[in-house]
Amino acid sequence: MFTTRPEIAGTFGVVTSTHWIASQVGMAVLERGGNAFDAAVAAGFTLQVAEPHLNGPGGDAPILLHDATAGTQHVVCGQGVAPDAATPERFAALGLDLVPGTGLLPAVVPGAFDAWCTLLREWGTWEFADVLAYALGYAEKGVHVVPRISATILHAQPLLEAWGTSAEVFLPGGEVPAPGSLLRRPALAATWERLCACAVGPNREARIDAVRNAFYRGFVAEAVDRYYRDTDVLDCSGRHHRGLLTGDDMARWAAPVEAPVGFDYHGHRLLKCGPWSQGPAFLQFLALAEGFDIGAMDPLGAEFVHVVVECLKLAFADREAYYGDPDFVQVPLGTLLSRAYNDERRRLVGEQASLELRPGHVPGFTPRVDHDAAGRAALLGNAGAGEPTVGRLGVVGGDTCHLDVIDRWGNMVSATPSGGWLHSSPVVPGLGFPLSTRGQMFWTQPGHPNSVQPRKRPRTTLSPSLVLRDGRAWMSLGTPGGEQQDQWQPILLLRMLHHRMGIQQAIDAPSFHTEHWPSSFWPRVARPGKVVLEGGTDASVLAALQARGHLAEIGEPWSEGRLSAARLEPDGQMFAGANPRGMQGYAVGR
Known part of the structure; x- marks a missing residue:
């Protein structure tokens, strides 16, 4: 049967993903002695820069893995949970029978960051700064803009401008980045550099835990808390709403590891x-x-x-x-x-x-x-x-990424990062990225298995x-x-x-x-x-x-x-x- 390209074959390692840069980053990690888990984390962070219309640092990332040494399989649940204030009664009081698909109201605790850190800590071998170096370099120097990024920003331009903070990041100089140009993310790079500086401790695990703490209980959570408490933004309901997510919601969550x-x-x-x-x-x-x-x-x-x-x-x-x-x-x-x-x-x-x-x-x-x-x-x-499908004001549908890695020891990773799309929620000031709007997947009616409740995971696709x-x-x-x-x-x-x-x-x-x-x-x-x-x-x-x-x-x-x-x-x-x-x-x- 005709194929568009050969099926890749090897004995040392393979990486495949929705973007060639992330695939090559993952392979570079394998070539430098990293295992499949190190490679997946590096590729996952790179996708956040290379495909900002498909995922972001504040998004979600369910991960399935095979540990060849132990012969076991695990799920790292990178799906964050609803805020404590997210209840059916709260949405009813706002006159909403559906959770909006855009803005601040549908935000859940960002799950991808802790999922990647958990994968690295428990199964990887590299330091946090080393796996992040590839993505950080693209954030600083710029990543090649594929046509779909430009098209997404163009269609979402009215909403990005209404949000203000998003226009600063994704409309540099007030213009839609042209296909083939470089999109730089200096604010995101600064956030990542600050997280790397937090990696202090007596061993690798402690240093990764220090980074996780800085994200969920330190300066990242504090920036989210300030913005969500004090800001009303336009969403697809046609009205302005303030967010429900708080720093306390972030502080008490960690990505669970489960059996598949x-x-x-x-x-x-x-x-x-x-x-x-x-x-x-x-x-x-x-x-x-x-x-x-x-x-x-x-x-x-x-x-x-x-x-x-x-x-x-x-x-x-x-x-x-x-x-x-x-x-x-x-x-x-x-x-x-x-x-x-x-x-x-x-x-x-x-x-x-x-x-x-x-x-x-x-x-x-x-x-x-x-x-x-x-x-x-x-x-x-x-x-x-x-x-x-996220609605009005020129907003276009988002999507998702995927990556797979196998290393020479037989370790295996399947991960589907998503959420934190550039066009679904405003960029948090000082951080350079928006948060997941996965809360739109909840029902607001009480009694449904997927009804919104505090600290509950929305049923994700x-x-x-x-x-x-x-x-x-x-x-x-x-x-x-x-x-x-x-x-x-x-x-x-x-x-x-x-x-x-x-x-x-x-x-x-x-x-x-x-x-x-x-x-x-x-x-x-x-x-x-x-x-x-x-x-x-x-x-x-x-x-x-x-x-x-x-x-x-x-x-x-x-x-x-x-x-x-x-x-x-x-x-x-x-x-x-x-x-x-x-x-x-x-x-x-x-």
Whole structure:
């Protein structure tokens, strides 16, 4: 099958990500003797500079890792929690039935920084200043501006100017940075330099802890506290609001380390983050899909698309009804991932497309789903659902990053950093970066598993993956894309396992997505039955799906999927691939 580029192969190490600079930074760390965890941290911080429209220092970063020495897998939860003041009653008092997608109100504790520091402290070998040096250099000297950065800033210019602090950073000299120019971040560089100066202690772990303390209990938290307490800013509600986040909220949070959730499928075990993410929906999809002869289907054909879409509808309906932070609500994952439950659910997959949102019934639980999302979609027109749709005043949708690393010892990292987008929240004065608006993913109505509560994690779409083969760590994968993350990843995995595609072949093959269920992002729209096929899909596939009742359409060429993945075979060979769409993602290795 034709591919846009070769699948990278090596025996020393591989790194793949959504930006070539981050991939090369990760490889540079491996070449200098760092392990996969050191490399992932360096690449993760670099992505914050290289892709400021897709993530930032104040964002989120769920991380899955395989520790080759111990033979264990772990989740570092870089998803920050809601402020103490964030309650359904508080939003009701403000006259809001949805958490806004922009501004200060949706801010949660920034999780990415502590997640990267935790990964470095517990599994890495380098000092904080050494892994940060690459990103710091780009912040000081400037990073190459890709066209999408310019387009994002241009569309968001009215809001950036209204916020003032953001215009100072992202509209240097009052102008939109031109594609191909260098964007410098002196305020961010100064913040990072100050954090590096805080790395004082008798050993590496103590020095990293000192940096974490400076961020969450020192000058960074103090700057956030001052700005959020004293400033009213415009958000997508059309009104000005003050933030809820405080320095105390930041001071009592640290990124937890958890066990992943897993499911066995055709000799492979897929590992995901817990139900504070949408990741388990991928696992339930596999439980549904294993009842079909996927290998007998054309991987580009209508039957494959139909079965995948209908199984996704059922898995994501259960996501809507039951998922939330398991520290606050009971999530019946045992039932949702059981074969008996999914054997029954699978009977709902018929020859025709379903246009309903159909969560299953779990004894002792009441499914709660949003039935107003389709109405909101009708009011808003036909704009596509992305991550996130953030509204008015020229604001455009943001997205996400991803990176995968495997080193010569067999350590493996899959991380999906996001949030803190340049166009979703104002830059905090003195810090040079905005905070995550992931709080928009909460519901404001009491009683829903994902209802907003103090110190609770919003149910995120960020969803890295690890795959074990015959009990051995085999592959790391992930993608940007919001709701599409656990659509494009299953498509890639099925095509690799059942149709013998390599990583790059599976990435390059035309993909698709559905917008059937409510989006996790403001304004939480749903488009029941809608399926978007990537441009280049055969017209006969479109016709066959429409005949089955899907509201299917052909999208733009090279528009579906932004996947990257890396795998390790028993003979020691490593392979990696990256997304050609958007001309940013690259895999490197040797």
